[in-house]
Amino acid sequence: MNAIGTEQILIYFAIILALTKPVGSYLAAVMEGGRTIFHPILRPVEKLVYKFCGVKEAEDMRWTGYAAAMLAFSVAGMVLSFAMMRLQGMLPLNPQSYGTKEISPDLAFNTAASFATNTNWQSYVPETTVSYLTNMVALAIHNWMSAAVGLAIAVAVIRGFARKSANGIGNFWVDVTRSTLYVLLPICLVGALVFVATGSPENFLPYQHATTVEGAQQVIAQGPVASQEIIKQLGTNGGGFFNANSAHPYENPSPASNLLTLILIFTLPAGLTYTFGKMVGNTKQGWAVFAAMSAMFLAGAFACNISEQVGNPHLAKAGINSQITPGQPGGNMEGKEVRFGIASSTLFATITTDASCGAVNSMHDSYTPIGGLVPMFNLLTGEVIFGGVGAGLYGMLMFCVIAVFIAGLMVGRTPEYLGKKIEKFEVQMAMLAVLILAASVLGFAALAANMSFAKDSYWNAGGDTITNLNNSGAHGFSEILYAYASGTGNNGSAFAGLSANTPFYNLTIGSAMLIGRFLMIIPLLAMAGSLAKKKIVPASSGTFPTDSGTFVVLLIGVVIIVGVLTYFPAMALGPIVEHFQMHNLKTY
Amino acid sequence: MLDVVYLLAASAFFVIAFAYITACQKLRGQIDE
Numbered sequence A: 001m002n003a004i005g006t007e008q009i010l011i012y013f014a015i016i017l018a019l020t021k022p023v024g025s026y027l028a029a030v031m032e033g034g035r036t037i038f039h040p041i042l043r044p045v046e047k048l049v050y051k052f053c054g055v056k057e058a059e060d061m062r063w064t065g066y067a068a069a070m071l072a073f074s075v076a077g078m079v080l081s082f083a084m085m086r087l088q089g090m091l092p093l094n095p096q097s098y099g100t101k102e103i104s105p106d107l108a109f110n111t112a113a114s115f116a117t118n119t120n121w122q123s124y125v126p127e128t129t130v131s132y133l134t135n136m137v138a139l140a141i142h143n144w145m146s147a148a149v150g151l152a153i154a155v156a157v158i159r160g161f162a163r164k165s166a167n168g169i170g171n172f173w174v175d176v177t178r179s180t181l182y183v184l185l186p187i188c189l190v191g192a193l194v195f196v197a198t199g200s201p202e203n204f205l206p207y208q209h210a211t212t213v214e215g216a217q218q219v220i221a222q223g224p225v226a227s228q229e230i231i232k233q234l235g236t237n238g239g240g241f242f243n244a245n246s247a248h249p250y251e252n253p254s255p256a257s258n259l260l261t262l263i264l265i266f267t268l269p270a271g272l273t274y275t276f277g278k279m280v281g282n283t284k285q286g287w288a289v290f291a292a293m294s295a296m297f298l299a300g301a302f303a304c305n306i307s308e309q310v311g312n313p314h315l316a317k318a319g320i321n322s323q324i325t326p327g328q329p330g331g332n333m334e335g336k337e338v339r340f341g342i343a344s345s346t347l348f349a350t351i352t353t354d355a356s357c358g359a360v361n362s363m364h365d366s367y368t369p370i371g372g373l374v375p376m377f378n379l380l381t382g383e384v385i386f387g388g389v390g391a392g393l394y395g396m397l398m399f400c401v402i403a404v405f406i407a408g409l410m411v412g413r414t415p416e417y418l419g420k421k422i423e424k425f426e427v428q429m430a431m432l433a434v435l436i437l438a439a440s441v442l443g444f445a446a447l448a449a450n451m452s453f454a455k456d457s458y459w460n461a462g463g464d465t466i467t468n469l470n471n472s473g474a475h476g477f478s479e480i481l482y483a484y485a486s487g488t489g490n491n492g493s494a495f496a497g498l499s500a501n502t503p504f505y506n507l508t509i510g511s512a513m514l515i516g517r518f519l520m521i522i523p524l525l526a527m528a529g530s531l532a533k534k535k536i537v538p539a540s541s542g543t544f545p546t547d548s549g550t551f552v553v554l555l556i557g558v559v560i561i562v563g564v565l566t567y568f569p570a571m572a573l574g575p576i577v578e579h580f581q582m583h584n585l586k587t588y
Numbered sequence B: 001m002l003d004v005v006y007l008l009a010a011s012a013f014f015v016i017a018f019a020y021i022t023a024c025q026k027l028r029g030q031i032d033e
Helices: A003-031 A037-053 A063-086 A105-116 A132-162 A172-198 A225-234 A255-280 A283-309 A313-317 A341-354 A369-380 A389-409 A422-451 A473-488 A503-533 A551-583 B002-032
Strands: A210-211 A218-220
Touching: A003 A037, A003 A132, A003 A172, A003 A225, A003 A255, A003 A341, A037 A172, A037 A473, A037 A503, A063 A132, A063 A172, A063 A503, A063 B002, A105 A132, A105 A503, A105 B002, A132 A172, A132 A255, A132 A389, A132 B002, A172 A225, A172 A255, A225 A255, A225 A369, A255 A283, A255 A389, A255 B002, A283 A341, A283 A369, A283 A389, A283 A551, A313 A551, A341 A369, A369 A473, A369 A551, A389 A503, A389 A551, A422 A503, A422 B002, A473 A503, A473 A551, A503 B002, A551 B002
Parallel strands: none
Antiparallel strands: A210 A218
16 A cells, blocks of 8 residues: 555545535435525526426325336337447447447347446447447446436435325336436536536547558547536446547546546435435434445455555566655556556556446456456445445445344344334335346346357357457456446446357346336335335334444445355455465466 | 347346335235234
8 A cells, every 4th residue: 555545445435424514415305395596597497498398396106106217208208218328330329430330229128228227337449339329328428327226216215204104115217317416417517517627528529530640540539528427427327438448548537536436326326325414314324324334345445555655565476666765656457547647547447346337447357366256246236335426325225224133133123214113015126126236237247157159159159258369367257247247237347368259158147137126126125105104113222223333334244244245255266266376476 | 030039039138127016015915914
């Protein structure tokens, strides 16, 4: 660990800490229908949207209606994206004349599922595959929609805890409209201009041709980058305009844009913890959740940084100086941008996998085994360390229910959380959500590690599915495990090293994304609906205080133990064994 | 043709998701009883 790494982590955390209360207060005001500074302009627009769409603002939905509306909204968006991608050759804003041959049906399925679920996994190279219109309408629109859906679901789950003897958990259409109009739109309008100021392009120009100083010809991709960049980070979507994602100088031109990017990723998920506290009437409850998330984030950030700074023992054995000096960053710089170095790269890797963003500014595949284990473990926690917009909070509230259930078992009392008795149904729903994630990650990874196809078959032209890997052994398995963890966790970052644009991988990773998103949300909404109906029991001397340090430790323990118990065997076959092999000078 | 197949695959998932809502609702009903 060096001073630069430590300073970057701590300064970044201080900024997020400072933003949490104001952002959280604002989100609470918006989602509870309170007045905000944007009301004079946006309230008439909001009313117009309801009138145009036939939405009754005051109507409350039961959890079933809320879940059905969420599914209908998502399926409509997914079909629109699929159709636009397949028809892009006939649509405007396509100066490179991309058509259907660039996007096969299986790739369109994968990509539509990816963007509709806030995953933004990209099996394709954006700048050689999709037109500007496809990028802006078929894909980037989901950056807005899926983030707004995540925010809406989180608030609906909070209402489950906050309301007493209520049948409804809010109105999905109103929640999505308010999230979009009052939260995403104002920040993105300003933020896109800031990205332009830092150097990101925003144009519809054809790709430019340039002659390099060596005399070679280079094609420089263009496009409306800045407007996609801001929502990509704020909405924790992560899908890049370019294949290199946030390592590309147009997406992330400078250290300033890098810091802005990192702040944007955690802003809403961190703020939502305060929103939670405010809506349940005890901000300490929100801070307890924030503390648990923060402790896990900081532990991961330091572990990843230290591992990359220590680097690869092979270099020392080969007589290469890999120590940090005034003239070199030292450590493991493979797959990292020189302009970002180890500190900014590892911080980015930790944040983007904590937050289910999936944007990357370095190649996770090139990290040391333990450095790569940190992002992978973040995915495997279910993306609850701040997590995606909304998704992180509702995922963590699921773990809160499990934590109080375990605490109740230990002392022999009926578990309570925020005055609500946690009974059989709530625990069943929480466990269903946990198990569905594990089944998807481990089931699909096992399938991908073992499937055999004939060479040149439709499903995988290369034959066996492991032939799509760049590396063999433990590292190759990590590439598969990471892909399904990323898909199921709706993160979307790629470990890389896996050629995933084949019908087999497109279908299975696409399915993992749908399962990880919707089959997790439904039981949590069911839990919220059940909790909303319950009365709030006043705290007694026997109530376990869930705003205490003890609860924070218990919550962290539950997240880690569930993660470790579920995924340790798989991680042992991947990064853990690879770490020991590396120290025995065996690499892949 | 393949477009239809993949759209049907997506539709099948969402049918399962709607059925999942019903299953969770029934489970809640059974517990209440």
